Amino acid sequence: MLRSGVERAITTPGLPRDTLEVLEEVLQEVNRMTELVDALLTLARADEGRAELHKEPVDLREIVAEAGETGELLAEQAGVTMDVGTSGAAVVVSVDRSRIRQLILNLVENAVKYTPRGGSVQVRLGQEDGRVTLTVADSGIGIAPGDLPHVFDRFWRADTARTRTGERPGTGLGLAICKWIAEAHGGTIAVTSRPGRGTTFVVSLPGPTDGRTVGPSD
């Protein structure tokens, strides 16, 4: 409601420049607040066990490709190259499509956000030992070894992220949500990083029951 009002106001013809600038700042702030509230609600519902998963058979290649397209737009703006690769064969698993999309998007957004201009981001979908692995790797700023145990904590942001919020806005809730989504699907999420060299997140999910189709769960 508030957002659409501001959006409408912004398009008013003949607005003075400084009014336009204020409205743009308001819109950005509204978007940040909306993001924060959405993230808090998601985690609160998850805590209560009320965040149900709507599972259906999904070919993960589709979601990876979709998220990749969004990621490419972000990457282009950030001057980062993005490379999305999926294995040849279909990877059909029973998942909540929108949650898995959110998981991949969060990781891709982070990878782009924490990679300086000229760097690169790689997204890979593969299968290993009957499990599906989704890898998002970047050549960005990396995470200090002492910080690694905290990255999935709620509200945690590295000093470099907190002191430069103008450049890299965020709530520190994205990875907490990623962890919840992975675990709610019977999966795991892990991170490795080298400061100044880059970061790799690996999500491992239960694979297709027979390699091609989704069977009844047990």
Ligand SMILES: Nc1ncnc2c1ncn2[C@@H]1O[C@H](COP(=O)(O)OP(=O)(O)O)[C@@H](O)[C@H]1O
């Ligand atoms: N790909 C990455 N490279 C470097 N640091 C990262 C990366 N992803 C996450 N981080 C660090 O982990 C913190 C938590 O990530 P997240 O929960 O997504 O919060 P944010 O809202 O800050 O993006 C970030 O603030 C940043 O310090």
Ligand SMILES: [Mg+2]
């Ligand atoms: Mg984030």
